[in-house]
Amino acid sequence: MNILIAPDSFKGSLSAAAVGHAIAAGVKKAVPDAEIKVVPMADGGEGTIEALSGTRQQLSVHDPLMRPVEASYLTLEYRGEQTAVIECAQSSGLTLLPANRRSPMAANTYGLGEQIRAALDAGFRQIIISLGGSATNDGGLGMLQALGWKLYDQEKKEIPIDGNPLLSIDSLSDEDIHPSIRGTRFLAASDVMNSFYGQGGAAFVFAPQKGADRREVEELDWQLRKTAGLFQQTYGLDVQEIKGSGAAGGLGGAIAAALGGEIVSGVELVIQLTGLEADIRQADLIITGEGSLDGQSLLGKVPVGVARLAKLHGASVIALAGRLGRELEALHPYFDGLFSIQSDCLSVEQAMEPETASRQASQAAEQLLRFYTLT
Known part of the structure; x- marks a missing residue:
C-alpha cells in the first residue's frame, strides 16, 4: 500500500513536517509494509519555506x-x-x-x-x-x-x-x-x-x-x-x-x-512547487490535515487543496485535525473521513503541547489505518 501524508502545520503546536512524521509513525505500526511518503505542505502562511526544497x-x-x-x-x-x-x-x-x-x-x-x-x-x-x-x-x-x-x-x-x-x-x-x-x-x-x-x-x-x-x-x-x-x-x-x-x-x-x-x-502554488500531483497519482491513500478543520478550511487551506487534487485522480483522502468545527457538511464532498486526534480530556494548552499533539496524531493514524485495512 502506498500512503501519501501531506499535512499543514498544527499552528502553535507542530510544524507540518512534525505532524507528517507523527502520522507516519502511527501508520507504520498499523501497516508495517506500507510505502509511506511524507510531503509537508503550506498555504502561503508560516512554514511555507519549510515545506519547500531549495x-x-x-x-x-x-x-x-x-x-x-x-x-x-x-x-x-x-x-x-x-x-x-x-x-x-x-x-x-x-x-x-x-x-x-x-x-x-x-x-x-x-x-x-x-x-x-x-x-x-x-x-x-x-x-x-x-x-x-x-x-x-x-x-x-x-x-x-x-x-x-x-x-x-x-x-x-x-x-x-x-x-x-x-x-x-x-x-x-x-x-x-x-x-x-x-x-x-x-x-x-x-x-x-x-x-x-x-x-x-x-x-x-x-x-x-x-x-x-x-x-x-x-x-x-x-x-x-x-x-x-x-x-x-x-x-x-x-x-x-x-x-x-x-x-x-x-x-x-x-x-x-x-x-x-x-x-x-x-496552497496551489505549494502543490506546484512540491510536485505533489505526481505523488498523488502513485498513492492508494492520502492523509492530510491541519490544526482546525471547519468552514474556513474551504477558503484556500491545505487539506481542501490537497483533497481537491486527490479527488481528480480518484484517490481516497482522510483528514486529521486537532479540532473539528461544526460546519463539516461542506467538507464532506472532499474527504472520505474527517477525524480529530483528541483522545484525552485536556485543556487547549495541554492538547497543543508538541509532545502531546505528536502522540495523539500518531495514535489516531494508527487506529484509523488498522480499521482502514480491514475494509
Missing part, C-alpha cells in the same frame, strides 16, 4: 517594531527561472512579538522590504512572497519604504521608517525605488481572499487578532480606504477589486498595485 540565504533585517531579527529567503527553480521565495512571517510575523507588544498601530512591514531588496540585489527577477502570519496592518507601506518609495504626510514631510506609515500617509513618490523592481515578476502567495478595506477587509477581519481595539480597527480601515485611493490615482489599479488584497494587513494590495504583482492561491 537553498536558504540568511540575512539580518528588522522585525515589525524595527528591532534586528535574523531571517532568510529560499532559492529554487520555478517555471524554468531561478526564484527567491520570501516568507513575510520571518520579518513581519506575529510570533516575533510578545503578546504585550502586539499592536498594528505600531508595527510595519519594513523588514519584508529588506528581504525583497536583498533578493533583488542578488539578481533574482522572480520573487514569491508568502503573506500569512503577519503582525502588521500597514497596507504594505513599510515594505515600500524599504524598497525606495518616499511617503509623505499632509504637511509634505517624509514619514520616518519606524511605526505604522499607514496612519500618516497622504502622498507618495516612486522616483527613487530599487531599479530592478519594474523588471521583476512578483507573486504573492495567500491563504485568504479578503478585500483591502471594509467589513471583510484587512482591518476589520484581522487587526483585532493582532491587538487592535474597535477604535483602532476603524482608524486603520479609514486609512486603508485612503491608501486604496492613492494606489488607484498613482497606478490605475483599484485594489479593492483584487481578491486577496487585504492579506497580511493589506500587503497583498501594495504588491498588486505598487509592485505590479499577482496574488495567487498559496
Whole structure:
C-alpha cells in the first residue's frame, strides 16, 4: 500500500513536517509494509519555506517594531527561472512579538522590504512572497519604504521608517525605488481572499487578532480606504477589486498595485512547487490535515487543496485535525473521513503541547489505518 501524508502545520503546536512524521509513525505500526511518503505542505502562511526544497540565504533585517531579527529567503527553480521565495512571517510575523507588544498601530512591514531588496540585489527577477502570519496592518507601506518609495504626510514631510506609515500617509513618490523592481515578476502567495478595506477587509477581519481595539480597527480601515485611493490615482489599479488584497494587513494590495504583482492561491502554488500531483497519482491513500478543520478550511487551506487534487485522480483522502468545527457538511464532498486526534480530556494548552499533539496524531493514524485495512 502506498500512503501519501501531506499535512499543514498544527499552528502553535507542530510544524507540518512534525505532524507528517507523527502520522507516519502511527501508520507504520498499523501497516508495517506500507510505502509511506511524507510531503509537508503550506498555504502561503508560516512554514511555507519549510515545506519547500531549495537553498536558504540568511540575512539580518528588522522585525515589525524595527528591532534586528535574523531571517532568510529560499532559492529554487520555478517555471524554468531561478526564484527567491520570501516568507513575510520571518520579518513581519506575529510570533516575533510578545503578546504585550502586539499592536498594528505600531508595527510595519519594513523588514519584508529588506528581504525583497536583498533578493533583488542578488539578481533574482522572480520573487514569491508568502503573506500569512503577519503582525502588521500597514497596507504594505513599510515594505515600500524599504524598497525606495518616499511617503509623505499632509504637511509634505517624509514619514520616518519606524511605526505604522499607514496612519500618516497622504502622498507618495516612486522616483527613487530599487531599479530592478519594474523588471521583476512578483507573486504573492495567500491563504485568504479578503478585500483591502471594509467589513471583510484587512482591518476589520484581522487587526483585532493582532491587538487592535474597535477604535483602532476603524482608524486603520479609514486609512486603508485612503491608501486604496492613492494606489488607484498613482497606478490605475483599484485594489479593492483584487481578491486577496487585504492579506497580511493589506500587503497583498501594495504588491498588486505598487509592485505590479499577482496574488495567487498559496496552497496551489505549494502543490506546484512540491510536485505533489505526481505523488498523488502513485498513492492508494492520502492523509492530510491541519490544526482546525471547519468552514474556513474551504477558503484556500491545505487539506481542501490537497483533497481537491486527490479527488481528480480518484484517490481516497482522510483528514486529521486537532479540532473539528461544526460546519463539516461542506467538507464532506472532499474527504472520505474527517477525524480529530483528541483522545484525552485536556485543556487547549495541554492538547497543543508538541509532545502531546505528536502522540495523539500518531495514535489516531494508527487506529484509523488498522480499521482502514480491514475494509
